[in-house]
Amino acid sequence: MEYNEAYSRYVGMIEETIGTLLPQTAVECPADGEIPAYLCETMRYSLLAGGKRVRPVLLLAACEMLGGALEQARVPAAALEMIHTYSLIHDDLPGMDDDDYRRGRLTNHKVYGVGHAILAGDGLLNYAYECLMKNALAYPQNLMGHVRAADVIARRAGVSGMIAGQSIDLLSEHMEPEAQRLCYIHAHKTADLLTAPLLAAGCIAGADGAQMEALSRFGACVGLAFQIDDDLLDVEGDAQEMGKQTGMDAQRGKMTWPALFGVAQSRARSQELWSQAEDALGSFGERAWFLHAFAETLRNRKK
Amino acid sequence: MEYNEAYSRYVGMIEETIGTLLPQTAVECPADGEIPAYLCETMRYSLLAGGKRVRPVLLLAACEMLGGALEQARVPAAALEMIHTYSLIHDDLPGMDDDDYRRGRLTNHKVYGVGHAILAGDGLLNYAYECLMKNALAYPQNLMGHVRAADVIARRAGVSGMIAGQSIDLLSEHMEPEAQRLCYIHAHKTADLLTAPLLAAGCIAGADGAQMEALSRFGACVGLAFQIDDDLLDVEGDAQEMGKQTGMDAQRGKMTWPALFGVAQSRARSQELWSQAEDALGSFGERAWFLHAFAETLRNRKK
Numbered sequence: 250m251e252y253n254e255a256y257s258r259y260v261g262m263i264e265e266t267i268g269t270l271l272p273q274t275a276v277e278c279p280a281d282g283e284i285p286a287y288l289c290e291t292m293r294y295s296l297l298a299g300g301k302r303v304r305p306v307l308l309l310a311a312c313e314m315l316g317g318a319l320e321q322a323r324v325p326a327a328a329l330e331m332i333h334t335y336s337l338i339h340d341d342l343p344g345m346d347d348d349d350y351r352r353g354r355l356t357n358h359k360v361y362g363v364g365h366a367i368l369a370g371d372g373l374l375n376y377a378y379e380c381l382m383k384n385a386l387a388y389p390q391n392l393m394g395h396v397r398a399a400d401v402i403a404r405r406a407g408v409s410g411m412i413a414g415q416s417i418d419l420l421s422e423h424m425e426p427e428a429q430r431l432c433y434i435h436a437h438k439t440a441d442l443l444t445a446p447l448l449a450a451g452c453i454a455g456a457d458g459a460q461m462e463a464l465s466r467f468g469a470c471v472g473l474a475f476q477i478d479d480d481l482l483d484v485e486g487d488a489q490e491m492g493k494q495t496g497m498d499a500q501r502g503k504m505t506w507p508a509l510f511g512v513a514q515s516r517a518r519s520q521e522l523w524s525q526a527e528d529a530l531g532s533f534g535e536r537a538w539f540l541h542a543f544a545e546t547l548r549n550r551k552k
Numbered sequence: 553m554e555y556n557e558a559y560s561r562y563v564g565m566i567e568e569t570i571g572t573l574l575p576q577t578a579v580e581c582p583a584d585g586e587i588p589a590y591l592c593e594t595m596r597y598s599l600l601a602g603g604k605r606v607r608p609v610l611l612l613a614a615c616e617m618l619g620g621a622l623e624q625a626r627v628p629a630a631a632l633e634m635i636h637t638y639s640l641i642h643d644d645l646p647g648m649d650d651d652d653y654r655r656g657r658l659t660n661h662k663v664y665g666v667g668h669a670i671l672a673g674d675g676l677l678n679y680a681y682e683c684l685m686k687n688a689l690a691y692p693q694n695l696m697g698h699v700r701a702a703d704v705i706a707r708r709a710g711v712s713g714m715i716a717g718q719s720i721d722l723l724s725e726h727m728e729p730e731a732q733r734l735c736y737i738h739a740h741k742t743a744d745l746l747t748a749p750l751l752a753a754g755c756i757a758g759a760d761g762a763q764m765e766a767l768s769r770f771g772a773c774v775g776l777a778f779q780i781d782d783d784l785l786d787v788e789g790d791a792q793e794m795g796k797q798t799g800m801d802a803q804r805g806k807m808t809w810p811a812l813f814g815v816a817q818s819r820a821r822s823q824e825l826w827s828q829a830e831d832a833l834g835s836f837g838e839r840a841w842f843l844h845a846f847a848e849t850l851r852n853r854k855k
Contacts, residue, residue: 278720278736284711288719292711339674344646344666363647364722367670371642372711372719374674378681379706385699392695396688403682408587408595408675416591416675417581419667433581 252542259309262319263302266327270380271296284372291361291369292376296334298352303547304329308446310539311464317454321391324384325398325453328377329446332406335373336415336442338366345419346501378403397452405445414438423502426509434504439479440472459532467529471544474522477515478550480505484512523548555845562612565622566605569630573683574599587675594664594672595679599637601655606850607632611749613842614767620757624694627687628701628756631680632749635709638676639718639745641669648722649804681706700755708748717741726805729812737807742782743775766832773829774847780822781853783808787815826851 271293274286284292305326312322341348341356342363348356358366378399385395404410414437421430447464450456456464483498484507498505506515526544530537574596577589587595608629615625644651644659645666651659661669681702688698707713717740724733750767753759759767786801787810801808809818829847833840 278733279712282707282712285716285719287723288711288716291719335674339670342666342670344661345670358647363645365719367642367645367648368715368719368722370674371638371677372715374677375706375710375715379703379710382699382703382706386696386703389696392699393689393692396685396695396699400682400685400689403678403685404585407678407682408591409582409585412671412675412678413588413591416588416594416668416671419671420590430581 252539252546255310255539256306256543259306260302262309262323263305263326263330266323267296267330270324270327271376287365288368288372291357291365292372294360295338295351295357295369296331296373298334298354300330300334300352302330304333304442304446306543307443307468307540308450310543311447311450312454314533314536314540315450315454315456315460317450318391321384321388321395322450322453324380325395325402325449326446328380328384329402329442329449331373331377331380332402333442335370335377336406336411338370338373340415342366391453394453394455398449401448401452402445405441405448410437410441410445414441418503421504424504426504428509431504431506431509435473435476435506436469439476440469443472443475444468463529463532467526467540467544470522470526470529471547474519474526475547477506477519477522478548480507481512481515481519482551555842555849558613558842559609559846562609563605565612565626566608566629566633569626570599570633573627573630574679590668591671591675594660594668595675597663598641598654598660598672599634599676601637601657603633603637603655605633607636607745607749609846610746610771610843611753613846614750614753615757617836617839617843618753618757618759618763620753621694624687624691624698625753625756627683628698628705628752629749631683631687632705632745632752634676634680634683635705635714636745638673638680639709639714641673641676643718645669694756697756697758701752704751704755705748708744708751713740713744713748717744721806724807727807729807731812734807734809734812738776738779738809739772742779743772746775746778747771762835766835770829770832770843770847773825773832774850777822777825777829778850780809780818780825781851783810784815784818784822785854 308326338357381399414434418434447468451461611629641660684702717737721737750771754764
């Protein structure tokens with residue numbers, strides 16, 4: 250199957266699953282088990298804002314590569330996108346990055362107000378785990394695999410993962426750039442949530458230790474390279490093409506790779522990491538064709 | 553065993569478990585799997601702020617009443633307190649209730665700033681599920697029970713539970729009081745997180761359908777009565793004794809039971825609900841002695 254076709258198929262599964270888990274509704278104070286209309290709208294606004302679905306696609310692709318049941322991976326993939334989306338909503342809030350635009354649209358709190366944006370984020374985070382639990386119970390023959398997947402996601406998204414990275418990032422604004430601190434931020438704020446779908450797929454598909462190790466290395470390299478490229482795009486990118494303002498990192502006094510190591514060395518490090526990511530897939534042979542192509546696409550992105 | 557002694561024993565287990573799950577740390581950018589010092593401090597500040605531990609005590613007491621393994625229920629109890637605490641941190645933020653004090657101390661964002669308070673809340677919410685998953689994996693012989701408990705907690709805490717209640721509450725500020733809406737807010741914003749520990753205990757202890765039904769009724773009655781009393785205390789309570797400002801609901805234009813039905817009728821409704829809560833425990837006989845005494849204590853509280 251051709252890459253674009255496979256990608257569209259994964260995205261189609263993800264959009265359909267999200268639509269099923271979070272359907273549009275008009276009932277203000279609904280019956281038990283349903284989501285109130287306004288809360289649902291605030292969550293859908295950001296979840297359906299047209300992201301690239303990088304994390305859920307990684308989950309589905311890794312699951313298929315490992316011979317796992319794609320049907321069992323749909324909800325975990327959607328849950329991961331919910332977690333990613335909640336982190337963006339909260340990151341954009343006043344007190345955090347205080348952004349007015351995201352992906353070329355007004356940020357959640359600019360449309361619904363700060364209070365409802367906080368709840369939209371909380372709602373997406375909590376609903377991710379609610380969906381993971383419901384999905385685990387729907388596949389009792391693979392219950393252990395699903396609980397391990399949820400455990401991996403919680404750890405990588407959490408207080409020793411993404412949230413840890415966000416916290417150190419926020420603490421480090423206007424500090425003198427420093428390598429150890431910057432590595433910590435990139436590893437946790439970005440790479441952990443790219444490794445999570447790969448490892449979750451491994452848990453669901455019953456991967457062995459060596460496979461988990463390879464997936465973990467691939468995720469870490471892709472994550473760090475992705476973030477260095479992001480820092481570079483903020484320095485060099487075109488605001489209109491990116492759908493957000495560029496040069497913001499410097500303006501905010503954010504620690505970035507180019508600020509610490511310079512543009513040339515950052516480019517070299519990124520190239521090296523993308524190569525290491527390719528190498529990490531070696532043991533999967535031909536079956537890793539999609540992940541290879543996916544990494545290549547991320548590497549060549551302009552926004 | 554005497555009530556106060558049993559209560560102290562439960563609280564002791566909860567504090568010890570929280571201390572193990574979230575120990576104080578001094579490492580700023582720690583090794584994998586550990587929580588950065590500052591983030592940890594922001595979470596501990598609110599989690600160890602001296603709450604009554606109502607929800608985790610309910611979980612332990614219900615588990616013991618049902619003959620379940622208390623050891624298996626410790627982490628879920630602590631996780632529930634984390635969820636309760638995150639909701640308070642986020643509720644206190646500007647854009648939500650914008651409170652400066654909680655339990656007689658400065659609120660989280662007043663001490664650490666809005667950004668870190670958002671992350672402290674996100675961290676506690678996510679860590680609750682991380683702990684639930686780790687705990688589930690630690691008891692593979694009762695894996696299904698633990699996943700069902702996590703599912704119950706996620707549903708009651710989430711977008712058709714507590715967060716749904718918070719959303720409708722926020723939407724309803726300065727609206728004309730209206731009974732259906734107020735019932736929705738109370739049922740979800742308050743009662744759902746009091747029912748969650750009872751049902752989670754039932755899942756862990758393997759309760760049957762009739763027992764789950766009885767626990768659910770007890771939780772719903774206690775939750776609604778508790779919230780009506782809270783509304784009454786805000787009208788009539790003593791600010792110093794309560795450790796927070798009173799009369800705030802009216803000032804904010806919050807919908808409350810006394811505002812809608814008057815003080816006398818609210819008192820009557822609360823009495824009736826406390827009686828129904830007692831009745832709901834009937835089928836458990838003598839074994840429910842602690843839950844009876846607990847309800848009695850909540851009923852007689854002055855803050």
